[in-house]
Amino acid sequence: xxxxxxxxxxxxxxxxxxxxxxxxxxxxxxxxxxxxxxxxxxxxxxxxxxxxxxxxxxxxxxxxxxxxxxxxxxxxxxxxxxxxxxxxxxxxxxxxxxxxxxxxxxxxxxxxxxxxxxxxxxxxxxxxxxxxxxxxxxxxxxxxxxxxxxxxxxxxxxxxxxxxxxxxxxxxxxxxxxxxxxxxxxxxxxxxxxxxxxxxxxxxxxxxxxxxxxxxxxxxxxxxxxxxxxxxxxxxxxxxxxxxxxxxxxxxxxxxxxxxxxxxxxxxxxxxxxxxxxxxxxxxxxxxxxxxxxxxxxxxxxxxxxxxxxxxxxxxxxxxxxxxxx
Amino acid sequence: xxxxxxxxxxxxxxxxxxxxxxxxxxxxxxxxxxxxxxxxxxxxxxxxxxxxxxxxxxxxxxxxxxxxxxxxxxxxxxxxxxxxxxxxxxxxxxxxxxxxxxxxxxxxxxxxxxxxxxxxxxxxxxxxxxxxxxxxxxxxxxxxxxxxxxxxxxxxxxxxxxxxxxxxxxxxxxxxxxxxxxxxxxxxxxxxxxxxxxxxxxxxxxxxxxxxxxxxxxxxxxxxxxxxxxxxxxxxxxxxxxxxxxxxxxxxxxxxxxxxxxxxxxxxxxxxxxxxxxxxxxxxxxxxxxxxxxxxxxxxxxxxxxxxxxxxxxxxxxxxxxxxxxxxxxxxxxxxxxxxxxxxxxxxxxxxxxxxxxxxxxxxxxxxxxxxxxxxxxxxxxxxxxxxxxxxxxxxxxxxxxxxxxxxxxxxxxxxxxxxxxxxxxxxxxxxxxxxxxxxxxxxxxxxxxxxxxxxxxxxxxxxxxxxxxxxxxxxxxxxxxxxxxxxxxxxxxxxxxxxxxxxxxxxxxxxxx
Numbered sequence: 001x002x003x004x005x006x007x008x009x010x011x012x013x014x015x016x017x018x019x020x021x022x023x024x025x026x027x028x029x030x031x032x033x034x035x036x037x038x039x040x041x042x043x044x045x046x047x048x049x050x051x052x053x054x055x056x057x058x059x060x061x062x063x064x065x066x067x068x069x070x071x072x073x074x075x076x077x078x079x080x081x082x083x084x085x086x087x088x089x090x091x092x093x094x095x096x097x098x099x100x101x102x103x104x105x106x107x108x109x110x111x112x113x114x115x116x117x118x119x120x121x122x123x124x125x126x127x128x129x130x131x132x133x134x135x136x137x138x139x140x141x142x143x144x145x146x147x148x149x150x151x152x153x154x155x156x157x158x159x160x161x162x163x164x165x166x167x168x169x170x171x172x173x174x175x176x177x178x179x180x181x182x183x184x185x186x187x188x189x190x191x192x193x194x195x196x197x198x199x200x201x202x203x204x205x206x207x208x209x210x211x212x213x214x215x216x217x218x219x220x221x222x223x224x225x226x227x228x229x230x231x232x233x234x235x236x237x238x239x240x241x242x243x244x245x246x247x248x249x250x251x252x253x254x255x256x257x258x259x260x261x262x263x264x265x266x267x268x269x270x271x272x273x274x275x276x277x278x279x280x281x282x283x284x285x286x287x288x289x290x291x292x293x294x295x296x297x298x299x300x301x302x303x304x305x306x307x308x309x310x311x312x313x314x315x316x317x318x319x320x321x322x323x324x325x326x
Numbered sequence: 327x328x329x330x331x332x333x334x335x336x337x338x339x340x341x342x343x344x345x346x347x348x349x350x351x352x353x354x355x356x357x358x359x360x361x362x363x364x365x366x367x368x369x370x371x372x373x374x375x376x377x378x379x380x381x382x383x384x385x386x387x388x389x390x391x392x393x394x395x396x397x398x399x400x401x402x403x404x405x406x407x408x409x410x411x412x413x414x415x416x417x418x419x420x421x422x423x424x425x426x427x428x429x430x431x432x433x434x435x436x437x438x439x440x441x442x443x444x445x446x447x448x449x450x451x452x453x454x455x456x457x458x459x460x461x462x463x464x465x466x467x468x469x470x471x472x473x474x475x476x477x478x479x480x481x482x483x484x485x486x487x488x489x490x491x492x493x494x495x496x497x498x499x500x501x502x503x504x505x506x507x508x509x510x511x512x513x514x515x516x517x518x519x520x521x522x523x524x525x526x527x528x529x530x531x532x533x534x535x536x537x538x539x540x541x542x543x544x545x546x547x548x549x550x551x552x553x554x555x556x557x558x559x560x561x562x563x564x565x566x567x568x569x570x571x572x573x574x575x576x577x578x579x580x581x582x583x584x585x586x587x588x589x590x591x592x593x594x595x596x597x598x599x600x601x602x603x604x605x606x607x608x609x610x611x612x613x614x615x616x617x618x619x620x621x622x623x624x625x626x627x628x629x630x631x632x633x634x635x636x637x638x639x640x641x642x643x644x645x646x647x648x649x650x651x652x653x654x655x656x657x658x659x660x661x662x663x664x665x666x667x668x669x670x671x672x673x674x675x676x677x678x679x680x681x682x683x684x685x686x687x688x689x690x691x692x693x694x695x696x697x698x699x700x701x702x703x704x705x706x707x708x709x710x711x712x713x714x715x716x717x718x719x720x721x722x723x724x725x726x727x728x729x730x731x732x733x734x735x736x737x738x739x740x741x742x743x744x745x746x747x748x749x750x751x752x753x754x755x756x757x758x759x760x761x762x763x764x765x766x767x768x769x770x771x772x773x774x775x776x777x778x779x780x781x782x783x784x785x786x787x788x789x790x791x792x793x794x795x796x797x798x799x800x801x802x803x804x805x806x807x808x809x810x811x812x813x814x815x816x817x818x819x820x821x822x823x824x825x826x827x828x829x830x831x832x833x834x835x836x837x838x839x840x
Contacts, residue, residue: 192703193699193702193703193704194696194699194702195702197691197692197704198695200688201681201684204681204683205680205682205683208678208679208680208681209681209692210640210660211638211660211670211672211679212660212692212746213659213660213664213665213693214661214692214695215661
């Protein structure tokens with residue numbers, strides 16, 4: 001009897017896509033939206049939702065490369081400090097060096113990428129664990145930012161610069177277009193390219209990835225550089241939105257970004273995760289914050305709720321994993 | 327079936343008997359009504375191909391998961407083994423292939439981890455712990471292992487002894503050993519057998535799992551063969567022969583274990599001259615030609631894998647020369663080695679060869695992503711085709727291309743690792759222990775494949791610790807010792823004795839080095 005091969009497809013309790021972390025999260029998000037919308041009539045308005053998109057773009061831009069990094073089993077804690085450093089250098093190079101603003105923006109992006117590249121070199125060449133390397137540069141880049149700024153802020157940018165952070169394009173906040181394009185590019189890169197496959201292979205088994213001839217070090221160098229670059233871009237958007245530069249900009253961003261990515265179902269141990277999940281995670285955190293604030297929940301309580309949601313989603317994820325028997 | 331007769335053979339209630347065990351996982355029936363028993367002081371071997379259900383059976387007996395149906399009976403009393411702790415209390419101890427020890431702690435601490443003797447107020451009684459460890463060591467006549475040694479500094483063989491001591495310290499009356507010799511040297515195997523015999527004398531029932539038939543004949547009293555989750559036969563070892571066991575196991579006759587075909591040999595594919603990479607690659611020179619299988623023999627630690635990994639660019643050479651098809655190259659990374667047409671099937675399938683949590687499809691395309699991608703974008707249809715061709719060509723037993731690769735049996739995993747490299751159409755194939763820990767059927771298949779690949783003009787360098795395999799498959803045999811090549815034999819001159827002597831480094835062979 002046992003010699004006859006059994007039908008190989010097991011009966012499932014639910015279709016696979018329903019059991020996915022991202023889908024569960026999207027469902028929870030949907031329910032939360034309806035509840036918060038019912039509690040407050042200003043919440044579920046197009047204006048409010050678009051405005052929330054505007055506010056979350058800076059974190060979202062960094063969350064995309066962070067998804068890549070966490071999928072490889074790494075981490076980048078220095079992103080908040082890179083935002084601060086880049087913001088300062090944007091103002092400094094424009095005001096003090098007298099760079100024309102477009103050049104200053106380009107310079108800022110180069111600085112961000114360089115800061116990320118430096119992380120990548122430490123991690124791939126010197127084999128410093130990502131946690132240690134980026135904790136060191138978290139301090140280093142913030143220190144540089146404070147040293148350069150000398151606690152002075154820069155304001156008074158030309159009017160056109162505020163377009164990025166404050167205006168609408170086809171009825172949607174300008175920076176949200178930037179984020180949408182970045183999401184699509186990152187999503188395709190992760191899901192469809194050899195680069196994306198390499199990231200998953202690294203996260204699941206770095207040695208085997210290396211032994212299979214995959215460019216492990218190059219891929220890591222790219223994602224950390226990308227992380228710095230996006231932090232630089234995020235700094236530009238942030239400065240444009242708030243019209244000023246200060247050295248304490250971006251403090252704590254790393255935690256928001258990592259919470260977003262992990263809430264979106266990316267495993268902190270590497271190997272698992274999607275851009276789609278990160279996007280849902282991003283929406284979830286921002287809309288919860290906003291919805292709770294509108295409903296009259298105080299700021300401290302909001303953080304407690306978000307922490308709870310993070311723990312619950314992790315629980316759900318591990319339950320799902322056990323079910324799949326991984 | 328012979329089964330029932332074997333069950334009745336022992337008059338007293340057997341120490342352990344399992345009766346009609348059934349277990350199924352989603353999509354697979356892992357066990358379909360398996361029964362067998364072990365008497366006091368008996369060594370009972372479990373034999374079967376990978377995926378036959380041995381591991382499932384063991385996990386049930388050691389309480390890792392419960393059976394769907396059936397009973398486990400210890401000393402005539404049914405026991406409920408819901409958790410590993412229940413098994414421990416029933417006197418069942420299991421020694422897994424991966425030893426579960428704490429490398430930073432001492433032998434005594436490891437032995438008594440979790441059940442250390444106490445000295446009032448919950449303090450540990452260190453004196454008693456050491457004393458008891460010494461008693462256990464003495465009981466097994468182990469004189470070269472000290473209770474205060476840190477486990478991390480011990481050899482694999484000694485670590486295994488620590489696990490055995492640990493089992494005894496818990497008064498285990500049933501000891502399950504899962505492929506205990508897989509990572510042992512020959513000397514350690516002999517010592518392990520001594521210990522197993524002593525355990526027998528103490529009345530411990532031993533369930534012994536191994537792929538190596540010679541071991542079963544050396545140590546076991548009875549043997550139970552499983553195939554596809556079903557009990558096939560239980561035999562007295564004295565009444566059976568290797569050929570019969572293989573046939574029971576595989577369910578068909580295996581014509582020959584080493585189907586060696588002699589082929590015309592072409593020009594040199596790999597030429598290595600004075601290759602250096604300290605500490606274990608010292609002035610190595612060798613040549614592998616198209617269509618030739620060169621066996622690389624040597625003891626564990628003689629530097630064979632290190633040599634392979636230097637050629638493959640994992641640890642780039644510090645000196646010397648590598649030529650691929652006449653062209654001098656300097657190989658800095660596996661990626662570069664791959665573009666040069668070198669494939670390396672590593673020794674450690676689980677950590678170096680396979681990305682276990684990824685699917686069969688993703689593993690198959692891993693080393694050949696360039697072949698199925700255009701401008702960096704993976705063509706999913708092409709990838710699926712590559713994988714399904716591989717599955718067909720290598721007869722990989724998998725439920726689908728989307729199956730998680732780590733869930734397949736060892737033999738099937740090895741076929742994937744081999745297959746993913748062949749998708750690249752390499753010129754040189756380096757195989758590092760290609761059949762370690764896989765069953766006879768899969769082994770024969772891999773040997774057959776090696777022959778076919780050589781016939782297609784591939785140059786093969788095969789590292790193996792199994793002498794019969796080296797002698798059976800190779801056109802030429804190189805022997806490594808302490809990082810150097812110390813002997814070279816043509817196929818007709820290579821025998822168990824000559825190669826073995828060169829490996830060990832006895833005098834006569836040293837003179838043979840040209």
